[in-house]
Amino acid sequence: MMKSTESNIKILFEPKSIAIIGASQHKGKIGYKILENIVAGGYKGKIYPINPKGGEILGIKAYKAMEDVPGDVDVATIVVPAEFVYPALKGCAAKKTKFLSIITSGFSEIGNVEEEKKIVSFARENGMRILGPNIFGFFSAGVSLNATFGPKEVKKGGVAIITQSGALGVAMIGKTAVENIGLSAIISVGNKSDLDETDLLRYLINHEETKVIMMYIEGIKDGARLVGILKEATAKKPVIVVKSGRSKRGAIAAASHTGSLAGSDEIFDAIMKQCNVQRAENIKDALEWCKFLSNSPVPTAENAIIITNGGGIGVLATDACEKYGIKLYDDYEALKKTFAPVMPYFGSAKNPIDLTGQAESSHYSLAFTTSLKNKNISSLISLYCETAVFDIQNFEPLIEETYKKYKAAGKPIVFCLVGGEKVEECVKSLRRRDVPAFNDPYEAVSCLGALYSYANYHGESSETIDKPKLDVKSIEEVIKKVRAENRSFLLSNEGQAVVKAAGMPVPQSYIARNIKEAADYAQKIGYPLVMKIVSKDILHKSDVGGVALDLQNKNEVIEAYEAIINNCRTHNPAATIDGVEVSEMVPHGTELIIGARRDPSFGPIVMFGLGGIYVEVMKDVSFRAIPVGRREILSMIKQIRSYPLLLGVRGEAQKDIESVIDSIIKVSGIIESCPAITDIEINPLVVYEKGVKAVDARILISHLK
Numbered sequence: 268m269m270k271s272t273e274s275n276i277k278i279l280f281e282p283k284s285i286a287i288i289g290a291s292q293h294k295g296k297i298g299y300k301i302l303e304n305i306v307a308g309g310y311k312g313k314i315y316p317i318n319p320k321g322g323e324i325l326g327i328k329a330y331k332a333m334e335d336v337p338g339d340v341d342v343a344t345i346v347v348p349a350e351f352v353y354p355a356l357k358g359c360a361a362k363k364t365k366f367l368s369i370i371t372s373g374f375s376e377i378g379n380v381e382e383e384k385k386i387v388s389f390a391r392e393n394g395m396r397i398l399g400p401n402i403f404g405f406f407s408a409g410v411s412l413n414a415t416f417g418p419k420e421v422k423k424g425g426v427a428i429i430t431q432s433g434a435l436g437v438a439m440i441g442k443t444a445v446e447n448i449g450l451s452a453i454i455s456v457g458n459k460s461d462l463d464e465t466d467l468l469r470y471l472i473n474h475e476e477t478k479v480i481m482m483y484i485e486g487i488k489d490g491a492r493l494v495g496i497l498k499e500a501t502a503k504k505p506v507i508v509v510k511s512g513r514s515k516r517g518a519i520a521a522a523s524h525t526g527s528l529a530g531s532d533e534i535f536d537a538i539m540k541q542c543n544v545q546r547a548e549n550i551k552d553a554l555e556w557c558k559f560l561s562n563s564p565v566p567t568a569e570n571a572i573i574i575t576n577g578g579g580i581g582v583l584a585t586d587a588c589e590k591y592g593i594k595l596y597d598d599y600e601a602l603k604k605t606f607a608p609v610m611p612y613f614g615s616a617k618n619p620i621d622l623t624g625q626a627e628s629s630h631y632s633l634a635f636t637t638s639l640k641n642k643n644i645s646s647l648i649s650l651y652c653e654t655a656v657f658d659i660q661n662f663e664p665l666i667e668e669t670y671k672k673y674k675a676a677g678k679p680i681v682f683c684l685v686g687g688e689k690v691e692e693c694v695k696s697l698r699r700r701d702v703p704a705f706n707d708p709y710e711a712v713s714c715l716g717a718l719y720s721y722a723n724y725h726g727e728s729s730e731t732i733d734k735p736k737l738d739v740k741s742i743e744e745v746i747k748k749v750r751a752e753n754r755s756f757l758l759s760n761e762g763q764a765v766v767k768a769a770g771m772p773v774p775q776s777y778i779a780r781n782i783k784e785a786a787d788y789a790q791k792i793g794y795p796l797v798m799k800i801v802s803k804d805i806l807h808k809s810d811v812g813g814v815a816l817d818l819q820n821k822n823e824v825i826e827a828y829e830a831i832i833n834n835c836r837t838h839n840p841a842a843t844i845d846g847v848e849v850s851e852m853v854p855h856g857t858e859l860i861i862g863a864r865r866d867p868s869f870g871p872i873v874m875f876g877l878g879g880i881y882v883e884v885m886k887d888v889s890f891r892a893i894p895v896g897r898r899e900i901l902s903m904i905k906q907i908r909s910y911p912l913l914l915g916v917r918g919e920a921q922k923d924i925e926s927v928i929d930s931i932i933k934v935s936g937i938i939e940s941c942p943a944i945t946d947i948e949i950n951p952l953v954v955y956e957k958g959v960k961a962v963d964a965r966i967l968i969s970h971l972k
């Protein structure tokens with residue numbers, strides 16, 4: 268069943284009538300081009316050009332004002348200069364228009380924010396939704412509506428494109444036509460003053476004609492909402508994203524381009540993986556993936572095979588398989604049994620299956636049929652290097668027929684043919700008929716890789732996410748005290764109280780106000796011990812001699828107490844000193860770091876890594892958006908390069924990964940349940956064979972909520 272916004276957006280994609288406010292007789296104007304495209308596209312609904320001069324445009328009656336149009340109008344495309352957009356809305360409201368597609372530039376993207384806000388609020392008050400402004404319009408194949416000023420010819424098919432960049436969007440319409448990629452829709456969101464990619468995605472999830480969704484994103488305004496919809500979308504169909512602003516310079520350009528901020532690229536990347544979104548580096552790859560994924564069956568298992576007539580190209584494809592995460596079938600005995608009867612005796616049945624340079628199309632044919640029949644082979648990469656002995660004229664029909672058979676059997680297949688003019692012609696001709704043929708092994712393999720990457724997650728049941736049990740009241744009390752003292756950071760004992768309230772094991776510790784108390788606490792805890800100054804005026808405790816480690820007896824505790832107080836007084840005589848923390852010195856284990864913060868684009872996110880050099884030098888960390896379930900957390904832990912250290916190296920036992928997962932859930936829970944906390948970092952969290960200990964927690968709060 269359709270949700271209400273979804274059923275409303277259906278009107279945008281399938282309007283019964285469309286007005287073009289600013290339609291013009293002048294061929295050079297955008298208002299002419301849009302009308303021309305609507306007419307040429309074959310739209311069957313009612314078309315109402317609006318122009319103060321009236322008359323006829325392209326043989327269609329033009330109305331002097333919206334108010335003159337008979338009956339209601341579902342969609343109005345507005346293509347008049349910026350200062351005339353707001354006045355035009357009255358007429359749209361009078362005609363009960365549901366959607367406005369505002370082509371006009373000159374609003375928030377150049378700082379004209381107020382005018383844009385005025386338009387949005389008038390539209391909201393009158394039940395109208397806005398696409399844009401600053402867009403090239405939209406195309407909807409279902410009703411043959413090309414309400415864009417892009418190319419006239421748009422091939423219909425199964426790919427829907429949502430783009431933030433208008434110019435790139437127009438270019439993509441042209442490019443898809445050249446590449447023979449069929450579109451179900453292409454929509455530009457421009458300034459996203461009202462409708463954004465999330466609204467459109469929500470509709471496209473259940474849009475039957477759309478098999479694959481591609482998004483070009485520059486910046487994200489409400490990432491947390493987008494994440495939820497992306498997860499829903501990829502459970503049904505592949506979503507491919509190209510996001511510009513990867514480089515720091517690119518991010519600045521993107522930010523100034525559309526007035527929205529590009530989030531940190533690492534976080535974006537991690538969150539796209541979490542949502543099973545395939546991220547392409549460039550438009551070319553994205554379009555290739557779209558075409559392939561919209562035409563190809565989803566593989567049901569791993570075990571791909573490569574069939575080749577050349578060793579070199581086979582190795583290149585093998586490298587590409589590793590890069591794109593494709594697992595090759597490597598049971599040599601089984602492969603030999605399968606392929607030995609169908610290949611030249613001097614060929615090789617090791618995957619890549621090398622039919623040798625002497626192979627003819629008949630050898631390929633046998634190998635294709637054998638692989639198709641073999642249940643253990645889930646997909647095929649067919650490679651061909653031009654040779655003089657090869658009968659290319661027979662190969663093209665064989666490839667096309669094979670592709671169809673594989674598709675019908677639910678097995679993906681890609682073809683790569685490298686060679687001269689005849690070979691290039693063959694590739695072009697196959698591509699025109701939607702056969703996945705390429706002239707570079709990396710391109711072919713990258714398409715299959717994107718499909719596998721999608722398929723590996725697809726079908727996994729969505730996770731139920733456990734909410735950790737937190738003592739929120741105790742945490743709020745700590746925050747209240749910190750706020751009362753007008754601080755935005757928590758002292759280490761306060762941080763410890765917060766993580767303890769989340770149920771995380773912390774070292775036993777007490778705050779001693781004098782030497783006697785220090786000695787008594789030391790006795791209570793037992794040795795070895797750690798002592799640290801507790802003062803809001805001394806943040807870098809070690810630098811000023813405010814920390815003593817590995818204290819073994821009472822005398823050392825007394826000496827350390829005196830030394831810490833003296834050092835800190837000397838460093839900052841005015842500092843308010845609350846006391847000295849006496850803590851259990853935790854045994855040696857593997858040091859981890861768990862952090863969580865509120866990302867400006869995606870809301871709460873959690874980070875995981877190994878402590879020390881792994882985080883500081885190697886930046887070996889992984890991110891996920893919160894909420895996150897156990898399975899996803901495990902993938903986050905496995906994602907870091909230093910993961911094998913947790914499994915135990917050099918005879919060490921495996922670490923307690925389940926307790927690490929619990930800790931990540933608890934840290935996520937703290938930031939989710941306490942809106943005042945903006946940043947939390949447990950560093951180190953020491954993990955043992957059994958259990959963990961949160962040694963130090965740095966927490967920041969905001970005074971806004």
Ligand code: COA
Pocket residue numbers: 288289290291292293296297298317318319320345346347348349351355370371372373401402403432433434
């Ligand atoms: N109702 C209906 N028509 C109106 C009107 C109104 N209230 N006010 C003006 N018009 C008519 C004009 O008379 C003109 O028709 P004409 O050619 O018959 O005289 C037509 O609307 C267009 O107005 P004009 O002043 O000629 O503007 P323009 O065509 O030069 O430019 C835009 C209008 C919207 C294209 C321009 O302002 C703009 O924003 N361009 C950038 C678009 C863009 O790049 N968008 C992002 C893409 S990614």
